[in-house]
Amino acid sequence: LGSSLRGTLDKLRGKSRLSEEDIEEIVKEIQRSLLSADVDVSLVMELSDNIKERALEEEPPAGTPARDFVLRIVYEELVDLIGDSTELPLEEQTILLAGLQGSGKTTSAAKMAWWFSTKGLRPAVIQTDTFRPGAYDQAEEMAERAEVDFYGDPDSEDPVEIAREGLEETSDADVHIVDTAGRHALEDDLIAEIEEIEDVVDPDTSLLVLDAAIGQGAKDQAQQFDESIGIDGVVITKLDGTAKGGGALTAVDQTDSSIAFLGTGEEVQDVERFEPDGFISRLLGMGDLSQLAERVERAMEQTDMEEEDWDPEDMLQGQFTLNDMQKQMEAMNNMGPLDQVMDMIPGIGGGIKDQLPEDAMDVTQERMQTFTVIMDSMTEAEKEYPKAIGASQIQRIARGSGTEEEQVRELLQQYKMMERTMKQFQGMGSEQEMQRMMQ
Ligand code: GDP
Ligand code: MG
Numbered sequence: 001l002g003s004s005l006r007g008t009l010d011k012l013r014g015k016s017r018l019s020e021e022d023i024e025e026i027v028k029e030i031q032r033s034l035l036s037a038d039v040d041v042s043l044v045m046e047l048s049d050n051i052k053e054r055a056l057e058e059e060p061p062a063g064t065p066a067r068d069f070v071l072r073i074v075y076e077e078l079v080d081l082i083g084d085s086t087e088l089p090l091e092e093q094t095i096l097l098a099g100l101q102g103s104g105k106t107t108s109a110a111k112m113a114w115w116f117s118t119k120g121l122r123p124a125v126i127q128t129d130t131f132r133p134g135a136y137d138q139a140e141e142m143a144e145r146a147e148v149d150f151y152g153d154p155d156s157e158d159p160v161e162i163a164r165e166g167l168e169e170t171s172d173a174d175v176h177i178v179d180t181a182g183r184h185a186l187e188d189d190l191i192a193e194i195e196e197i198e199d200v201v202d203p204d205t206s207l208l209v210l211d212a213a214i215g216q217g218a219k220d221q222a223q224q225f226d227e228s229i230g231i232d233g234v235v236i237t238k239l240d241g242t243a244k245g246g247g248a249l250t251a252v253d254q255t256d257s258s259i260a261f262l263g264t265g266e267e268v269q270d271v272e273r274f275e276p277d278g279f280i281s282r283l284l285g286m287g288d289l290s291q292l293a294e295r296v297e298r299a300m301e302q303t304d305m306e307e308e309d310w311d312p313e314d315m316l317q318g319q320f321t322l323n324d325m326q327k328q329m330e331a332m333n334n335m336g337p338l339d340q341v342m343d344m345i346p347g348i349g350g351g352i353k354d355q356l357p358e359d360a361m362d363v364t365q366e367r368m369q370t371f372t373v374i375m376d377s378m379t380e381a382e383k384e385y386p387k388a389i390g391a392s393q394i395q396r397i398a399r400g401s402g403t404e405e406e407q408v409r410e411l412l413q414q415y416k417m418m419e420r421t422m423k424q425f426q427g428m429g430s431e432q433e434m435q436r437m438m439q
Pocket of ligand 2: 105106107129135180181182
């Protein structure tokens with residue numbers, strides 16, 4: 001499914017402006033990707049409305065392909081929804097885990113304990129599951145593997161009492177992770193039990209543990225657990241499988257919380273602190289969106305400062321000057337080397353890069369800087385009408401800028417090439433035709 005989003009985006013290659021239909025099509029593909037990643041339907045609708053509205057209203061900065069711009073909007077809206085990882089200070093604290101049976105609580109308790117131990121803290125796992133046969137043994141073994149303190153009582157049938165005793169018995173530890181029992185479905189006795197445990201434990205943070213494959217059921221669970229104990233964050237488990245964990249978004253939205261950890265395997269070390277970037281890329285089945293978004297952002301900051309009176313469309317109407325060329329190259333450079341930018345755009349292979357004129361790829365930072373230095377030694381008239389620059393001027397400019405005459409000629413060569421390209425576009429008339437040519 002990520003590939004059809006890619007396909008749609010590929011069709012927009014080279015466009016500097018998107019039509020309403022383009023945006024509709026992108027939004028539809030994004031909806032499809034998110035739905036197949038188990039994101040809640042109403043959430044998908046809300047997200048896509050926001051994306052559509054922004055894509056229609058906001059103007060891509062000069063030099064930014066429309067596709068990059070719309071991807072940035074998608075990325076931002078998702079980051080906005082998901083937020084940063086749940087705050088977990090590296091200090092003394094108590095964490096309570098909640099969730100249905102099999103969601104991965106016991107495994108996550110040991111994983112998180114292991115994670116805190118790598119941060120130099122002394123964690124303890126307290127196992128209060130008296131419901132599931134073998135729960136004690138499993139938790140003990142996992143705590144052993146994580147090499148962390150452990151408390152449980154295989155003979156007790158009172159989870160609340162175990163929790164109370166567990167906190168006392170593990171008082172040497174500084175991070176207490178309280179594992180609880182789950183049920184196959186949400187049941188009143190489960191809720192009642194965890195409420196009592198919460199009372200006794202008084203956790204700093206309560207985390208809801210969700211299987212990445214949870215899907216549309218996430219909403220009810222999140223709501224119920226949030227109402228009973230208050231959910232501060234979500235742990236998504238089994239992300240090493242095919243599920244993309246979109247249900248976590250629903251839970252995060254429902255509880256107004258964030259994601260704390262990701263579980264990526266059965267071993268205690270298979271745990272990661274949540275990072276929005278990788279998660280979003282995975283959700284959409286796309287390449288490295290965050291890097292792309294950053295570059296577009298940088299380009300925007302730059303053009304915000306300098307653009308004001310510069311519009312690529314003016315360039316198509318009037319004279320193409322050296323000033324125009326400099327601005328255009330700057331816009332491109334703010335995105336980073338062109339070939340790298342293209343590598344980051346999902347779905348673009350070597351093919352399109354080969355179609356570009358070699359020189360278009362060659363606007364390096366270094367070359368740009370030399371051009372800027374050279375242009376500083378030109379008069380305004382020379383920049384506005386470079387054709388009037390002759391041999392004696394080239395000599396003067398090279399001397400004034402401390403460059404070689406050859407470099408000045410190179411700049412003028414580049415200018416001629418770009419001017420010719422612009423002329424072709426002017427001749428073509430309609431913008432649509434031009435866009436077709438650029439694809
Ligand atoms: P609990 O009932 O909520 O305590 O869930 P468990 O911690 O017992 O996990 C249920 C099953 O899922 C176990 O077989 C775990 O090994 C497995 N599991 C938990 N987390 C992960 C994970 O991140 N990846 C994989 N592949 N399996 C996991
Ligand atoms: Mg368990």
